[in-house]
Amino acid sequence: xxxxxxxxxxxxxxxxxxxxxxxxxxxxxxxxxxxxxxxxxxxxxxxxxxxxxxxxxxxxxxxxxxxxxxxxxxxxxxxxxxxxxxxxxxxxxxxxxxxxxxxxxxxxxxxxxxxxxxxxxxxxxxxxxxxxx
Numbered sequence: 001x002x003x004x005x006x007x008x009x010x011x012x013x014x015x016x017x018x019x020x021x022x023x024x025x026x027x028x029x030x031x032x033x034x035x036x037x038x039x040x041x042x043x044x045x046x047x048x049x050x051x052x053x054x055x056x057x058x059x060x061x062x063x064x065x066x067x068x069x070x071x072x073x074x075x076x077x078x079x080x081x082x083x084x085x086x087x088x089x090x091x092x093x094x095x096x097x098x099x100x101x102x103x104x105x106x107x108x109x110x111x112x113x114x115x116x117x118x119x120x121x122x123x124x125x126x127x128x129x130x131x132x133x
Contacts, residue, residue: 006066007076010132014062014125019055021124025117036110062125064088069129078130085122093118 026033034040065085066076073080094115101111 076133082126
């Protein structure tokens with residue numbers, strides 16, 4: 001499969017859906033997340049830059065969910081795309097978060113909140129990509 005053969009509409013819509021999921025996730029878990037981070041809202045004057053970066057990296061993630069789903073399974077379905085997202089999360093995302101958070105001395109609760117957020121992102125992306133296949 002070439003890079004141009006992916007369903008770009010599905011990738012863009014998957015990015016928007018997963019970004020919306022993340023907004024809901026962190027609005028719901030903002031207090032526990034801040035506690036796990038050991039910060040107050042005043043200590044995070046980050047502006048809009050993280051939102052721009054989040055959208056950009058979720059676009060890249062959706063692209064690779066779509067690309068790898070076809071490469072591994074041969075066809076894009078909701079089940080295949082979700083399974084691909086879960087495999088990517090288990091193989092690369094949560095393992096990296098665990099490793100980095102342990103070196104950084106972060107709380108396990110932060111790893112859980114952030115890790116499950118990315119799992120949700122990848123599952124949402126898989127659903128959207130699979131539905132639009």
